[in-house]
Amino acid sequence: MEDQVHLMSAHIGLTGLSQEDAGDPDDIRKHPNFGQPQQHFGDILQQIMAITEERLDEAQARKHALNYHRMKPALFSVLCEMKEKTALSIRGIQEEEPPDPQIMRLDNMLLAEGVAGPERGGASAAAAAVAAAAGGSPDDGNFEDADYREKLAQIRQIYHTELEKYEQACSEFTNHVTNLLREQSRTRPTSPKENERLVEIIHRKFSAIQLQLKQSTCEAVMILRSRFLDARRKRRNFSKQAIEILNEYFYSHLANPYPSEKAKEELAKKCSITVSQVANWFGNKRIRYKKNILKFQEEANLYVMKTAVDAASVSSQTSQATSPATPNSGCWWLAGQ
DNA sequence: AATTATGATTTCCT
């Protein structure tokens, strides 16, 4: 019995410490309660702060754990299977749509105008523009044409830089999405079809943006065209001087008023007009001269006189081709009458 | 306003 009491007391004694602590009515005063909550909140705050940093690691750890779970491969394959099935139904919905006819139209137009596609005489146009800007050389008389080409080149440049920008952004974005998808493919099944679809969606979005660029470019070209081409269409008479030169050549070569390409170039240069204008002039002149020679007799005599005087002043012999007053044997103006 | 002159364009031919 005694032993038992001892044992018990001993046992009690073991727990006595806690009993004493809790039992002491002064305990509350000995450990002031005011300090306790402060420390507590501090801990909580710290924990909260820590969460923001720990979560990622935790998540990574959880992900890692999942990835290496022994059931993972099996479950993953099941997932893949399910995905295949749903993808099949999705695949059925999307079909190959023909390229937007509107875009096609715009593309064709831009191509036709030389805005898109390879540099169509772009270098020469730029050179002409530069030459015109440099000193307005009387070389090429058609300033309007040069101006037009310069403006067109400008539009073309803007168009190309913008297009390039868009393309770059598009490929960048596509790359990004592809990378993202690849990243995701580690935790969820992704099919190449899915990637394809996403890329296609991206391209569609970007081409919608490009459509606007193309539209505005087309508009600009149209405006330029209506401004310049129509202005060019308005006929301007050649200068008196030019007419002099042309007539001189015509009547001094009345026997064969067909200037060679070289001669045309020279005349164009002298008259400050284009070669094709020279060709036009000669075409018109020939047909109109032969339509009624009588009407042009006066003019013919005038220029024959003029060249004769010139020839006389230059050299003594005047018995050259500068004698068209006497109809030649060729008689080009009797050709198709 | 009507007519003519003239540069450009179109069509056809070779």
Next chain:
DNA sequence: AGGAAATCATAATT
């Protein structure tokens, strides 16, 4: 291709 012829569109003239 390059020219003839017809035609168009506008400048110049009357």
